[in-house]
Amino acid sequence: MIIDCxxxxxxxxxELKAFRGEQLAGxxxxxxxxSDDAVRQSIEANQLKFLRERGGDLMIFSPQASAMEHHRPxxxxxxxxxxxxxxLIHRVTQLFPQHxxxxxxxxxxxxxxxxxxxxxxxxxxxxxxxxxGNVNPDPSGGHWTSPPMTDPYWxxxxxxxxxxxxxxxxxxxxxxxxxFHALGAHYLNADTSVFMQLLEGDLFAQxxxxxxxxxxxxxxxPYHWGRYRGLADRxxxxxxxxxxxxxxxxxxxxxxxxxxxxxxxxxDIDNVLFASEMIGAVRGxxxxxxxxxxxxxxxxxxxGLSDDDRRKVFELNARRVYPRLPD
Amino acid sequence: MIIDCxxxxxxxxxELKAFRGEQLAGxxxxxxxxSDDAVRQSIEANQLKFLRERGGDLMIFSPQASAMEHHRPxxxxxxxxxxxxxxLIHRVTQLFPQHxxxxxxxxxxxxxxxxxxxxxxxxxxxxxxxxxGNVNPDPSGGHWTSPPMTDPYWxxxxxxxxxxxxxxxxxxxxxxxxxFHALGAHYLNADTSVFMQLLEGDLFAQxxxxxxxxxxxxxxxPYHWGRYRGLADRxxxxxxxxxxxxxxxxxxxxxxxxxxxxxxxxxDIDNVLFASEMIGAVRGxxxxxxxxxxxxxxxxxxxGLSDDDRRKVFELNARRVYPRLPD
Numbered sequence: 001m002i003i004d005c006x007x008x009x010x011x012x013x014x015e016l017k018a019f020r021g022e023q024l025a026g027x028x029x030x031x032x033x034x035s036d037d038a039v040r041q042s043i044e045a046n047q048l049k050f051l052r053e054r055g056g057d058l059m060i061f062s063p064q065a066s067a068m069e070h071h072r073p074x075x076x077x078x079x080x081x082x083x084x085x086x087x088l089i090h091r092v093t094q095l096f097p098q099h100x101x102x103x104x105x106x107x108x109x110x111x112x113x114x115x116x117x118x119x120x121x122x123x124x125x126x127x128x129x130x131x132x133g134n135v136n137p138d139p140s141g142g143h144w145t146s147p148p149m150t151d152p153y154w155x156x157x158x159x160x161x162x163x164x165x166x167x168x169x170x171x172x173x174x175x176x177x178x179x180f181h182a183l184g185a186h187y188l189n190a191d192t193s194v195f196m197q198l199l200e201g202d203l204f205a206q207x208x209x210x211x212x213x214x215x216x217x218x219x220x221x222p223y224h225w226g227r228y229r230g231l232a233d234r235x236x237x238x239x240x241x242x243x244x245x246x247x248x249x250x251x252x253x254x255x256x257x258x259x260x261x262x263x264x265x266x267x268d269i270d271n272v273l274f275a276s277e278m279i280g281a282v283r284g285x286x287x288x289x290x291x292x293x294x295x296x297x298x299x300x301x302x303x304g305l306s307d308d309d310r311r312k313v314f315e316l317n318a319r320r321v322y323p324r325l326p327d
Numbered sequence: 328m329i330i331d332c333x334x335x336x337x338x339x340x341x342e343l344k345a346f347r348g349e350q351l352a353g354x355x356x357x358x359x360x361x362s363d364d365a366v367r368q369s370i371e372a373n374q375l376k377f378l379r380e381r382g383g384d385l386m387i388f389s390p391q392a393s394a395m396e397h398h399r400p401x402x403x404x405x406x407x408x409x410x411x412x413x414x415l416i417h418r419v420t421q422l423f424p425q426h427x428x429x430x431x432x433x434x435x436x437x438x439x440x441x442x443x444x445x446x447x448x449x450x451x452x453x454x455x456x457x458x459x460g461n462v463n464p465d466p467s468g469g470h471w472t473s474p475p476m477t478d479p480y481w482x483x484x485x486x487x488x489x490x491x492x493x494x495x496x497x498x499x500x501x502x503x504x505x506x507f508h509a510l511g512a513h514y515l516n517a518d519t520s521v522f523m524q525l526l527e528g529d530l531f532a533q534x535x536x537x538x539x540x541x542x543x544x545x546x547x548x549p550y551h552w553g554r555y556r557g558l559a560d561r562x563x564x565x566x567x568x569x570x571x572x573x574x575x576x577x578x579x580x581x582x583x584x585x586x587x588x589x590x591x592x593x594x595d596i597d598n599v600l601f602a603s604e605m606i607g608a609v610r611g612x613x614x615x616x617x618x619x620x621x622x623x624x625x626x627x628x629x630x631g632l633s634d635d636d637r638r639k640v641f642e643l644n645a646r647r648v649y650p651r652l653p654d
Contacts, residue, residue, distance in 0.1 A: 179524065181523045181526075183554075223544065227583075231608065
C-alpha cells in the first residue's frame with residue numbers, strides 16, 4: 001500500500017472560493033452549497049486520477065495551504081473559514097474513504113490565541129475522523145511575529161495533539177512579504193526555521209510523544225545535515241538522532257531524483273514519509289524526464305531502497321506517525 | 328591553486344570588538360590600535376593555519392558576517408564600523424598578500440539609502456584593492472523590511488558593482504528575530520529567498536554582467552532544483568540556465584559529503600565556487616569522520632570530479648567571478 005502523506009485540496013469546486021471572496025468582502029456568507037457530484041468530479045479528475053495513474057492508494061488530505069490565509073486577523077472569520085474548509089475535506093473522505101484521510105486547517109490568526117484552533121482540531125479528529133492537523137508557525141504570513149514553536153505559547157496545542165494521538169504538519173500559508181515567494185521561499189524557509197528552533201530548544205523532553213512532520217523534504221535541512229549536526233554539537237545539544245529524530249519526520253516533496261536520493265541517503269529511513277503535494281507548487285511536466293515534477297513516487301522507486309525500506313517510506317512510517325489512519 | 332571564496336575574519340583581535348562595544352554604548356571611539364603582530368598572530372594561528380593544513384592557497388576574506396549588524400539604524404555609526412572593519416581586512420591582505428584578498432562590509436542600515444554603501448565599496452575596491460563586496464538583502468536582521476533584490480532600490484549599488492567589475496556575495500548578518508537562528512536558519516533562508524526573487528524577476532536583463540555569489544551552497548536551492556525548474560516553468564520564466572545561471576554562483580559551504588555531492592551533481596560546474604567559511608558557523612570536528620565539518624575541500628576532493636572540473640571549482644570559476652584577484 002502506498003500512502004501519500006501530503007495532499008491539499010487545490011482543486012476544490014469554485015463555490016468554496018466564492019464563499020471566501022464574500023468573507024473577505026466583509027460578508028458573513030452561509031456555507032457554500034456544493035453537490036456530491038461536484039466534489040466527486042473535482043477529485044476524480046485530479047488527485048484521484050493521478051493517484052491511480054502513479055500507483056498510489058491513500059492520500060492524507062487537507063485544505064489548500066496557501067488559501068488558509070492565517071494572516072487575516074478576524075478570529076470569527078478564521079474559525080468559519082477553517083470549519084467550512086474542513087467540512088469539505090470531510091466530504092471528500094466520506095465519498096472516497098479508501099483513498100482520502102483528512103488533516104485539518106486551524107483557525108490561527110496573527111497574535112491570536114489558540115483556543116479556537118484547539119477546538120477545531122478536536123472537532124475534526126473526534127467528530128470527523130481526521131488523522132492530523134496543519135500548524136502554521138507564522139500566521140502573520142511572512143512577518144514572523146509569533147514566538148518560536150518551542151515557546152510555551154504553543155503548548156496547549158501540543159497537549160491536544162498528544163492527547164488525540166495525531167501529528168501536526170508544520171506548514172505556512174501565503175506570504176504577505178514580497179521578499180518571500182510563497183512556494184519558492186516561504187514554505188522552505190519555514191521548514192528550515194522550525195527545524196532549527198527545535199534543535200535550539202528541548203521541546204520533546206516536554207512532549208515525548210509529539211510528532212511533527214516537516215514537509216517539502218525538510219526545507220534546506222537534509223542538504224545541510226552536516227551543518228545541523230555541527231550546530232547541535234556547537235550549541236551543546238545531543239546528537240540529532242536522539243534530540244529530535246524520534247519526533248520529527250520529513251516528507252518526500254522534493255521534485256527531482258538527486259534531491260530524493262540525498263534525502264534517503266542522509267536521513268534515517270524511519271523518518272521519511274512518502275508524499276507528493278501533487279497539483280501543488282509545481283504542476284507541470286519536467287521536459288528532461290517527460291513526467292510530472294511532482295510524481296515523487298518515481299524518484300523513490302529509483303532510489304535503490306530495499307523492499308523493507310521502501311515499504312517503510314511508502315506505508316509503515318505513515319501508519320506509525322498517523323495511527324488514526326484506516327487499516 | 329586553490330581559492331576559498333568565502334572566509335570571514337571571525338578571529339579578529341579583541342580590540343575590534345572593544346571598539347564596537349564602545350560604539351554601541353553611544354561613544355564615538357577612535358579606530359582601534361592593533362599591532363601588526365596581533366593581526367599576524369590572529370591569522371597565522373587560525374585561517375592561515377587551516378588553509379595550509381588543508382591545502383588551500385588564497386582566501387577571499389571579509390569582516391565577520393554576524394558582527395556587521397546592519398540592523399543598527401545610525402548611519403554614521405554604520406559607516407565608521409564598516410570602515411574600521413574593512414581597514415582591518417586590508418591590513419590582513421597587506422600582511423599576507425599571497426593568501427588573502429579583501430571583500431568589504433557595506434554600511435547598510437534598515438530603510439537607509441545606499442550612498443554610503445556605494446562610497447565604501449568604491450573606496451575598498453579602488454583604494455584598498457578589494458575584489459568584491461558583501462550585500463545584505465535584509466539589513467533589518469530577520470524582519471525583512473527591505474524591498475526584494477530585484478527592486479530598483481538596489482540598482483545604484485548594482486551599477487557600481489558592474490562598473491568596478493566586482494561581484495557581490497549575498498550574505499545576511501545577525502538575526503534579531505527569535506524565529507531565525509542566524510547560522511541555522513537566517514543565513515540559509517536568505518540564500519533561498521534571494522534566489523527565488525531573482526527567479527521571479529528579470530534583473531540580469533538590466534545588468535547582464537552583474538555577478539552574485541549565493542553562499543552556503545545556495546541555501547535550499549540545489550536540493551530543490553526540480554522545484555525551481557518547475558516554478559520557472561509555471562511562472563513563465565526562461566529555463567534557469569539561461570535566466571539566472573550566467574550571473575549566479577553557489578559556493579561549497581555545505582558541511583557533509585552527501586550535500587557537496589548533490590551540489591556538484593545538480594548545478595553546472597561553471598557555477599560552483601570552492602569555499603569553506605572556515606572558523607565560522609560550524610567549527611568542530613565531525614565525530615563520524617574525524618575531520619572538521621568545515622573542511623569542505625575533502626568533500627570536493629572525494630566527489631569524483633574530473634581534473635578539469637576540479638580546477639574550475641577550486642580556481643578558475645573564482646577567477647572569472649572575481650577578476651580583480653591577484654594572479
